Amino acid sequence: MTISLPPKLNSLPTTLPIEGAVRIDLEEGIPVFRASSTVQSRIEELLTKQQKTPLSAEEEKELDCYEEIDDYLSFVNRTIRNLSVAPTQQV
Incomplete structure (x- = not known):
């Protein structure tokens, strides 16, 4: 089994709450972040604004940071899912 490195996060949005930013759901007994x-809601707010008017440089950076976080969570979720369905290897 090949193990990939997680994507690197360059920064976090200043609007990202320190607590309560991520929730964990269970799907078929597997945690999903x-x-x-x-x-x-903040992401939707930025996307809606982007459709009507250009975002400020700060808002663009914030949206980019949220995209990086989404990529990171997707990587974590894929890794957990793959590990949970991989057959156990005996040493």
Whole structure:
């Protein structure tokens, strides 16, 4: 089994809450990490604004940071899912 390194996060958005930014759901007994509803609302707010008017440089950077976090959570979730379904290897 090949183990990949997680994507590197360059920074976190200044609006990211320190607590409650990520929620954990169970799907078929496997933990799945997702952005909290507060974080999802902020992302939707930025995306809606982006459709109507250009975002400021700070807002663009914030949205980029959220995209990096999403990539990171996707990596973690894929890794956990793959490990949970991989056959156990005997030494």
